Amino acid sequence: MIFVGFFCFGQQARGETLSLVDVREVAYTVTEGSPLLRWSGGALLAVEGARSGAPVLQTFDKAGQLVSRFNFTISHSRHITVLDGMFARGGDGSFALSGLAYSNDSKGGAFVAWISPDRQQQRVFRTAPYATRKIAVASDGTIWTIGRELTDGEELNPGHDVVRRFDAEGNLLGSYLPKPSLMRDGSRQHPALLAWLVSARGRVGLHSPLSREYIEFSLDPVVVSRFPGLPLEPGGRLSGLALCDDGGVYASIDRRDKSGVKRWEVASLDRSARAWKPVEIRSGSSALPWMALAGCEGDTPMALTPQFHIGSLVRAR
Numbered sequence: 001m002i003f004v005g006f007f008c009f010g011q012q013a014r015g016e017t018l019s020l021v022d023v024r025e026v027a028y029t030v031t032e033g034s035p036l037l038r039w040s041g042g043a044l045l046a047v048e049g050a051r052s053g054a055p056v057l058q059t060f061d062k063a064g065q066l067v068s069r070f071n072f073t074i075s076h077s078r079h080i081t082v083l084d085g086m087f088a089r090g091g092d093g094s095f096a097l098s099g100l101a102y103s104n105d106s107k108g109g110a111f112v113a114w115i116s117p118d119r120q121q122q123r124v125f126r127t128a129p130y131a132t133r134k135i136a137v138a139s140d141g142t143i144w145t146i147g148r149e150l151t152d153g154e155e156l157n158p159g160h161d162v163v164r165r166f167d168a169e170g171n172l173l174g175s176y177l178p179k180p181s182l183m184r185d186g187s188r189q190h191p192a193l194l195a196w197l198v199s200a201r202g203r204v205g206l207h208s209p210l211s212r213e214y215i216e217f218s219l220d221p222v223v224v225s226r227f228p229g230l231p232l233e234p235g236g237r238l239s240g241l242a243l244c245d246d247g248g249v250y251a252s253i254d255r256r257d258k259s260g261v262k263r264w265e266v267a268s269l270d271r272s273a274r275a276w277k278p279v280e281i282r283s284g285s286s287a288l289p290w291m292a293l294a295g296c297e298g299d300t301p302m303a304l305t306p307q308f309h310i311g312s313l314v315r316a317r
Contacts, residue, residue, distance in 0.1 A: 015268045015277030016315060020284075020291075020303060023311035024064040036082070039242075039295030039302040040199075041089030041137060043067060044310055047097075050082045057087070057095060062297065064310060074111070074124055077101040083133070085196065090137040093117030094168070098132040098145060112143060114168045125170030130160070134197035136204055140219050142167055144204050146197050148179075148190045155190075162192050163206065165222075174222060182211040196241035200296060205243040207251065214249065214269060230267055230276045239264065240293030242301040247271070250279070250301045250313075252293040262290045266313075282316055 028035065028046060035046040035058075044060040054071040061067055074080060079102040087097035095115040101124075102108045110131035113124045132147035142165050149160040161175035162182065182191035187210060195208040204217045212229040230238065230251045240252040249269035256262050266279040291311075294304040301313040 015270065015279050017280040017282060018266070018301070018313040019282045019316045020311050021314055022062070023309050024062070026060050026064040026308040026310055027066050028058070028060070028308050034306070036084045036087070037294065037304055038085065038087065039297065039304070039310075040087075041091050041093070042297060043089055044294065044302075044304075045087060045089055047082055047087055051079070053078055053080065055080055055082050057097075059089065060310075062302075062310070062312070064308075070119055072097065072113070072115070074101045074113075076103055078104050085134040086132060088135050088137045088143075088199070090117075090141055091139060092141070094137070094141070096135055096137050096143045098127075098135045098147075100131070110147075112145065112166060112170065114143065114170075123168065123170060125166075127164075129156070130164065133192040134195055136197045136199040138165075138199045138204050138219055139201045142173060142219075144197060144199065144217070146192045146195050146206060146208075148192050162190075163217075176217070176222070176224060177215070182208060182213070184211055194238070196238065198241050198243040198295060200243040200247075201245040203243065203247075205241065205249060207238065207241050209238050216243075216249075227269060227271070227274055228276075240295075240304075242293040242296045244296035244299045244301065246299040248296075248299065248301070250293055250296075251276070252291070252303075254290065254292060264291050266293065280316075281313070 032049050035048045038045045046058040048056040054073045058069045059067045082099040094117050098112045100108045109126050110128045115122050129149045129151045132145040134146050136144045144165050146163050149157050159178050163176040165173045189210050191208045191211045198205045206215045214227045214229050216225045236253045236255045239254040242250040251267050253265045267276040268279050270277050291303040291305050294302045303311050
């Protein structure tokens with residue numbers, strides 16, 4: 001059994017116990033560095049060549065088997081940059097991704113792209129001066145983003161909304177959360193930095209470590225609910241966020257212990273108590289001490305290792 005106690009929760013009562021089961025090796029062949037990985041829309045997504053002229057998007061099933069693979073290109077762009085968390089899959093198999101595209105004259109522009117499930121249609125729309133940092137596809141097919149406004153590297157509108165919602169045509173459907181409402185303790189860092197954005201049935205979740213808040217949006221109509229964020233002490237890093245269809249919210253932390261070994265810990269949000277509680281993780285293998293949450297498949301959190309293993313976290317009996 002693998003269990004590392006939470007160092008940042010004091011004497012709070014422990015939450016639920018989850019068992020790590022059905023761990024599979026992903027059939028991924030490394031050809032150009034480590035890919036960006038995420039569980040989204042019922043599949044494991046991998047983006048290879050995330051800083052290139054044609055990033056490669058791949059999907060894998062729960063058994064770790066390759067389902068699809070295709071290149072993403074933008075006309076008249078010589079280089080595309082897609083960062084971690086800037087790609088997502090819809091429940092219908094469509095894709096959304098965001099990043100920066102550079103033309104032959106080295107001019108860059110922020111974009112959001114939508115790709116149809118059959119890969120036959122692709123729509124790319126500019127969002128500058130708004131540049132996304134994370135993206136998610138909601139269960140109603142809308143594209144949600146968190147980002148910041150920049151012009152020539154400078155922020156000219158300090159009161160801009162950081163969350164924006166688009167349809168597949170690129171139309172702005174709504175914007176939320178003015179930046180000042182997320183600033184804490186005189187921090188000069190933008191709250192979109194280090195943030196996580198995830199989706200589940202009927203809701204979208206956002207965790208901003210810099211704002212120390214977990215924020216949730218319901219759909220149709222959009223209602224914003226705000227909770228205290230996961231407390232992090234020095235040395236701890238939010239390494240994953242998972243929002244499940246049943247409303248469960250889980251976050252993973254990684255840190256190095258006194259001996260320098262990297263460990264992972266998991267917490268869940270207790271909605272009624274408006275607090276995070278540590279989760280015990282049971283595993284039959286001691287060979288996988290470091291994992292991170294990759295997302296949820298229905299009501300089940302999915303965990304992932306950098307060594308390309310994926311497993312399910314189910315409620316222990």
